[in-house]
Amino acid sequence: MRLELLQRLNEARAAREAAIVLTDLASGGQDLLLERQVEAHIEREALETLLRNGRSGSVELGGTALFAGVYLPPVKLVCIGAVHISQALAPMARLVGLDVTIVDPREAFATTERFQGVDLRAEWPDVALPEIGLDRWSAFCALTHDPKIDDPGLHAALRAGCFYIGALGSRKTHGRRVERLTEAGFAADEIARIHAPIGLPIGAQSPSEIALSILSEITAVRRLKPQPR
Structure with missing residues (x-):
């Protein structure tokens, strides 16, 4: 060369x-x-x-x-929420080669005992994410169910153009989320990029099954030709 x-x-x-x-x-x-x-x-x-x-x-x-x-750049997976789902998701994602970071300001949840060998940030998203550096080669998951924690992360992910953005919650919960994002100035086509409810519809019940559905959806978005949503 x-x-x-x-x-x-x-x-x-x-x-x-x-x-x-x-x-x-x-x-x-x-x-x-x-x-x-x-x-x-x-x-x-x-x-x-x-x-x-x-x-x-x-x-x-x-x-x-x-x-x-x-x-290709190494693909990042950034999860907001040190919850049971992210506990299961982190090792799965590492097995398929993703660089995983967990962000959660709640120090009772964000412990090294629960997330061994994972880049763990016990900080608010608006503090942690600029340092982590979201971009086109990042997947982002909002998993806390708490708008005070999830929404700043979603704002950052939408602005950064992450290739995958997913958010936990029912359709009713997402409806309220859409209202908040609209009030924050995001356009309908930007908000439509969020996969919510998060994960492929495989009938997942347990945190591990939900984690599997999320990782499957991330893989599908990454590997398959984009389809109208």
């Missing part, structure tokens, strides 16, 4: 931006595409599939045989 190309790739990594290095299998020529360049590319659909899958391999673009090296 040319030094100039390697420098650009390292800059993308430092900025947590996905990149694809395309190598012409016939000539050996290389080019680097940043995630923000994909939307305007003539082969947008094929390139977006590569980013969703996150796997390098041989592809054909515009009749040219290429090897696509896909470089």
Whole structure:
């Protein structure tokens, strides 16, 4: 790889931006595409599939045989609420390669005994989240049922453009949440990005089953082609 190309790739990594290095299998020529360049590319659909899958391999673009090296930032999972669901969700998420952080200002819940080996922040979301750094490669879950704790986190997740945002609660609870977010200045299409009730509808009952439904929904949003909601 040319030094100039390697420098650009390292800059993308430092900025947590996905990149694809395309190598012409016939000539050996290389080019680097940043995630923000994909939307305007003539082969947008094929390139977006590569980013969703996150796997390098041989592809054909515009009749040219290429090897696509896909470089994705580590995916973060940030959960607001050191609750039973997040206790089950954290180890599951780590098994599939997510970097997990739990945020909860309630020190009785946010204990290292309950969350061993997890990045745990016993702070309010508006204090912890700027340091954690939400972005396009972050999944966010609001799990406390307490608007004083969940809502500031939801505000930050919506503004950061997290690829997945989920919130615990019934449809009635979410209706009140929508009213609060609307009053806070968020548009209807922004609020519609929130998955609520959180998780895939698998009939989950226990905290572990709910955690499984949440992780499944995060995976589906991350890997599958977006569908109208």
